[in-house]
Amino acid sequence: xxxxxxxxPANGMTLEAVRDSLIRQEDTIIFSLIERAKFPLNxxxxxxxxxxxxxxxxxxxxxxxxxxxxxxxxxxxxQNPEEHPFFPDDLPPSLVPPYDFPPILHPAANSINVxxxxxxxxxxxxxxxxAKPGDDGNYASTATSDLNCLQAISRRIHYGNFVAEVKFKDxxxxxxxxxxxxxxxxxxxxxxxxxxxxxxxxxxxxxxxxFAQEVTLNSTSRNxxxxxxxxxxxxxxxxxxxxxxxxxxxxxxxxxRLD
Amino acid sequence: xxxxxxxxPANGMTLEAVRDSLIRQEDTIIFSLIERAKFPLNxxxxxxxxxxxxxxxxxxxxxxxxxxxxxxxxxxxxQNPEEHPFFPDDLPPSLVPPYDFPPILHPAANSINVxxxxxxxxxxxxxxxxAKPGDDGNYASTATSDLNCLQAISRRIHYGNFVAEVKFKDxxxxxxxxxxxxxxxxxxxxxxxxxxxxxxxxxxxxxxxxFAQEVTLNSTSRNxxxxxxxxxxxxxxxxxxxxxxxxxxxxxxxxxRLD
Numbered sequence: 001x002x003x004x005x006x007x008x009p010a011n012g013m014t015l016e017a018v019r020d021s022l023i024r025q026e027d028t029i030i031f032s033l034i035e036r037a038k039f040p041l042n043x044x045x046x047x048x049x050x051x052x053x054x055x056x057x058x059x060x061x062x063x064x065x066x067x068x069x070x071x072x073x074x075x076x077x078x079q080n081p082e083e084h085p086f087f088p089d090d091l092p093p094s095l096v097p098p099y100d101f102p103p104i105l106h107p108a109a110n111s112i113n114v115x116x117x118x119x120x121x122x123x124x125x126x127x128x129x130x131a132k133p134g135d136d137g138n139y140a141s142t143a144t145s146d147l148n149c150l151q152a153i154s155r156r157i158h159y160g161n162f163v164a165e166v167k168f169k170d171x172x173x174x175x176x177x178x179x180x181x182x183x184x185x186x187x188x189x190x191x192x193x194x195x196x197x198x199x200x201x202x203x204x205x206x207x208x209x210x211f212a213q214e215v216t217l218n219s220t221s222r223n224x225x226x227x228x229x230x231x232x233x234x235x236x237x238x239x240x241x242x243x244x245x246x247x248x249x250x251x252x253x254x255x256x257r258l259d
Numbered sequence: 260x261x262x263x264x265x266x267x268p269a270n271g272m273t274l275e276a277v278r279d280s281l282i283r284q285e286d287t288i289i290f291s292l293i294e295r296a297k298f299p300l301n302x303x304x305x306x307x308x309x310x311x312x313x314x315x316x317x318x319x320x321x322x323x324x325x326x327x328x329x330x331x332x333x334x335x336x337x338q339n340p341e342e343h344p345f346f347p348d349d350l351p352p353s354l355v356p357p358y359d360f361p362p363i364l365h366p367a368a369n370s371i372n373v374x375x376x377x378x379x380x381x382x383x384x385x386x387x388x389x390a391k392p393g394d395d396g397n398y399a400s401t402a403t404s405d406l407n408c409l410q411a412i413s414r415r416i417h418y419g420n421f422v423a424e425v426k427f428k429d430x431x432x433x434x435x436x437x438x439x440x441x442x443x444x445x446x447x448x449x450x451x452x453x454x455x456x457x458x459x460x461x462x463x464x465x466x467x468x469x470f471a472q473e474v475t476l477n478s479t480s481r482n483x484x485x486x487x488x489x490x491x492x493x494x495x496x497x498x499x500x501x502x503x504x505x506x507x508x509x510x511x512x513x514x515x516r517l518d
Contacts, residue, residue: 027293
């Protein structure tokens with residue numbers, strides 16, 4: 001919807017801007033998946049006691065993500081309401097001056113974090129479809145790639161807060177009855193547009209075909225080409241996990257929108 | 260060159276495998292540049308005294324890269340001879356069991372690190388061509404993107420060690436006289452194939468056009484499309500900086516190959 005059709009944009013943010021961001025984030029997610037698929041599974045990264053780290057017990061990936069998030073917290077990442085940590089407990093404070101991010105969301109957004117579900121889905125469902133079996137010893141690079149994927153997927157899903165806010169501001173009368181009734185099912189129905197979802201699933205498949213192809217000087221793009229990531233895996237990721245979890249965030253946000 | 264034509268492959272590594280890796284690394288570099296271009300310049304990331312970090316003086320990017328490399332060192336990144344830190348001093352030891360990377364390179368490779376030149380080129384030459392002016396407050400994400408670009412470019416350039424080793428093993432008699440004479444110019448001449456370099460420059464331009472395009476359900480790939488990164492910037496990056504620095508690494512390696 002163009003800005004002109006949106007009578008009360010959420011602090012200048014329009015549904016069009018939200019959609020543009022979601023579309024651009026598709027590219028980021030697909031790039032990060034292609035880069036993770038470059039490495040084999042590298043299972044020592046995920047084994048309970050592969051590394052012996054003083055003062056830490058757990059898999060290498062947990063150590064890596066916790067420490068990387070601590071560094072990113074110090075450099076201000078989580079001041080941006082688009083960003084959500086996977087290990088939110090005991091994060092150090094930011095060491096950079098606060099940046100004036102425009103206040104768009106209701107404060108309720110601060111209490112919404114579905115990263116536990118994203119973590120579980122990524123490692124147990126997606127990664128086995130993405131990474132070939134094998135071990136090339138690149139555990140640190142593998143963990144870095146995992147974190148890039150996790151952060152890109154998490155940003156997309158928690159962007160549901162912005163989607164919900166803009167939709168609510170656009171037509172509060174549509175949502176208020178279901179919010180007052182705390183009716184999850186009604187909200188989910190209001191937020192579901194099957195034709196749009198089908199289009200997204202198709203588009204991310206097409207994007208994956210384009211970005212994951214082998215480009216050579218002699219080749220033209222072909223549909224039968226072997227891809228670095230199977231386009232159907234990305235379509236499935238969106239259909240089964242990203243879009244449902246985004247809508248879950250939207251519902252959680254709207255349920256608290258009138259608090 | 261196919262394996263069958265290479266009489267003494269360097270511990271099983273062939274020129275063909277080296278070339279395949281270099282070609283795959285092009286995709287990684289281009290993805291990382293597209294992702295950096297998503298953010299504006301975000302100059303506070305690079306200002307001498309923007310952040311006030313206890314026990315540290317310097318720009319935020321230095322703090323971020325040093326700390327991120329320390330974490331990656333702990334998780335074993337620099338055990339792989341393909342990886343080279345930007346701040347090699349005082350890196351902590353790895354906390355993961357050593358992985359048995361195949362011994363391909365002469366130990367001389369350990370003393371070759373051109374990351375100072377890469378750092379300077381990236382921030383002073385490339386970044387102004389890549390990032391639009393502006394400040395959106397995402398300094399931590401910007402620094403993360405910078406590090407992804409720096410590491411991808413650094414891995415490509417230091418892969419010159421493997422290129423040189425495989426070429427040397429393939430035809431030692433071609434290189435030995437120049438190595439014994441410590442003749443840099445003669446080695447540079449032996450390692451320069453203008454037709455191949457021209458092809459690489461063209462290929463990375465074509466790849467950038469493909470990966471940096473807007474993919475929509477209705478569109479077909481077009482040559483006149485606006486790209487997220489200007490393909491000529493990536494061609495220039497390869498022509499002016501990546502390929503000359505790779506050859507510099509190759510020359511440095513060969514000069515020490517008979518030590």
